[in-house]
Amino acid sequence: MTVPATVPNTPAAAEPAPAPGGVLRPHAEEAFAAELAALAARDDRRRPPNWRLSPWAVATYLLGGTLSDGTVITPKYVGPRRVVEVAVATLATDRALLLLGVPGTAKTWVSEHLAAAVSGDSTLLVQGTAGTPEESVRYGWDYARLLARGPSRQALVPSPVMRAMAEGMTARVEELTRIPADVQDGLITLLSEKTLPIPELGQEVQAVPGFNLIATANDRDRGVNDLSSALRRRFNTVVLPLPATPEEEVDIVARRVGQIGRSLDLPASGGLEEIRRVVTVFRELREGVSADGRTRLKSPSGTLSTAEAISVVTGGLALAAHFGDGVLRPQDLAAGLRGAVVRDPAADRAAWQEYLETVVREREGWKDLYRACREVDG
Numbered sequence: 001m002t003v004p005a006t007v008p009n010t011p012a013a014a015e016p017a018p019a020p021g022g023v024l025r026p027h028a029e030e031a032f033a034a035e036l037a038a039l040a041a042r043d044d045r046r047r048p049p050n051w052r053l054s055p056w057a058v059a060t061y062l063l064g065g066t067l068s069d070g071t072v073i074t075p076k077y078v079g080p081r082r083v084v085e086v087a088v089a090t091l092a093t094d095r096a097l098l099l100l101g102v103p104g105t106a107k108t109w110v111s112e113h114l115a116a117a118v119s120g121d122s123t124l125l126v127q128g129t130a131g132t133p134e135e136s137v138r139y140g141w142d143y144a145r146l147l148a149r150g151p152s153r154q155a156l157v158p159s160p161v162m163r164a165m166a167e168g169m170t171a172r173v174e175e176l177t178r179i180p181a182d183v184q185d186g187l188i189t190l191l192s193e194k195t196l197p198i199p200e201l202g203q204e205v206q207a208v209p210g211f212n213l214i215a216t217a218n219d220r221d222r223g224v225n226d227l228s229s230a231l232r233r234r235f236n237t238v239v240l241p242l243p244a245t246p247e248e249e250v251d252i253v254a255r256r257v258g259q260i261g262r263s264l265d266l267p268a269s270g271g272l273e274e275i276r277r278v279v280t281v282f283r284e285l286r287e288g289v290s291a292d293g294r295t296r297l298k299s300p301s302g303t304l305s306t307a308e309a310i311s312v313v314t315g316g317l318a319l320a321a322h323f324g325d326g327v328l329r330p331q332d333l334a335a336g337l338r339g340a341v342v343r344d345p346a347a348d349r350a351a352w353q354e355y356l357e358t359v360v361r362e363r364e365g366w367k368d369l370y371r372a373c374r375e376v377d378g
């Protein structure tokens with residue numbers, strides 16, 4: 001595993017330039033347009049109908065690699081290759097893909113990059129909430145037109161799923177398990193019949209090849225078991241694991257912090273050592289035991305996900321850049337660490353203080369972090 005030596009603000013040659021067009025967060029297909037084009041140009045393997053790339057090239061886009069002409073594809077997802085291969089292969093079948101995992105395991109991130117690589121468009125997105133109406137997965141009406149001229153194709157407002165069906169693209173549904181059961185049921189027929197009837201017009205939309213759907217769900221959410229077995233059967237479930245080793249997690253955090261730091265134009269530097277410490281703290285508390293296996297720890301109630309480690313470090317970088325000397329130091333991380341760990345003021349605070357006293361204080365070379373954290377704790 002290679003870890004960039006200095007992290008923020010040191011753009012690796014092949015990393016995408018930040019924010020084309022000046023938006024804060026470009027879609028994956030825009031941010032990585034050059035990589036996708038290079039892959040498409042080199043890709044001579046068979047592409048399923050309406051796919052922009054072959055399954056092999058899609059997996060390479062996600063996992064990274066070097067093409068025959070030397071073009072470097074940066075890894076988007078760091079994790080088991082097989083997980084990505086199963087996900088991509090599923091999309092080439094008539095079954096939909098369900099990405100499942102604890103919070104912050106890159107479900108949304110992987111879903112966006114898969115859609116970008118397969119269809120060149122990651123924006124056909126339905127955000128699942130308890131209030132997601134049926135129109136969001138089927139179609140709605142432009143009422144002004146409907147009242148003026150009656151039901152017609154012009155008055156119909158297609159959902160992202162309907163558009164994906166008609167155009168042979170990838171639709172995305174975020175947080176599937178939060179969607180009310182009757183709206184979920186609407187997806188069952190759609191996924192098995194690959195047809196969306198429009199009874200008001202006596203018409204239907206039939207999915208063309210290339211259509212598929214990627215859903216994400218958080219397995220900590222209540223309701224994941226309520227996903228009806230009929231709907232579950234329409235999906236292949238792929239579980240995204242937590243990073244297996246500390247090095248892998250440091251690599252993920254360092255990469256993402258580097259990208260985010262550049263896009264926010266944070267002129268701070270250094271940081272790899274501090275990232276290691278943040279990741280160590282997160283992993284020890286998550287696992288409830290110190291890295292050397294000697295001290296049992298109380299686990300706090302928060303999830304302490306990789307995604308949160310990324311925000312703690314990014315927040316620290318902003319402090320270092322704007323209020324410090326531009327170098328990430330423990331003082332810049334202490335408040336963020338505490339905020340991520342202490343969610344429940346009573347129980348988590350005790351767990352955090354115990355951790356500070358029994359692990360951080362005693363660890364060789366961590367005195368500065370200990371002092372910075374004590375200062376925040378008052």
Ligand SMILES: Nc1ncnc2c1ncn2[C@@H]1O[C@H](COP(=O)(O)OP(=O)(O)OP(=O)(O)O)[C@@H](O)[C@H]1O
Nearest residue numbers: 076077078079103104105106107108109218306307
């Ligand atoms: N294995 C990984 N490889 C690359 N990036 C990762 C990995 N794990 C987490 N990340 C990063 O974590 C961030 C958050 O991921 P994302 O929002 O996709 O998580 P999620 O699983 O959808 O979480 P939630 O359940 O809260 O919706 C992203 O910026 C992503 O880059």
Ligand SMILES: [Mg+2]
Nearest residue numbers: 107108109216
């Ligand atoms: Mg998500």
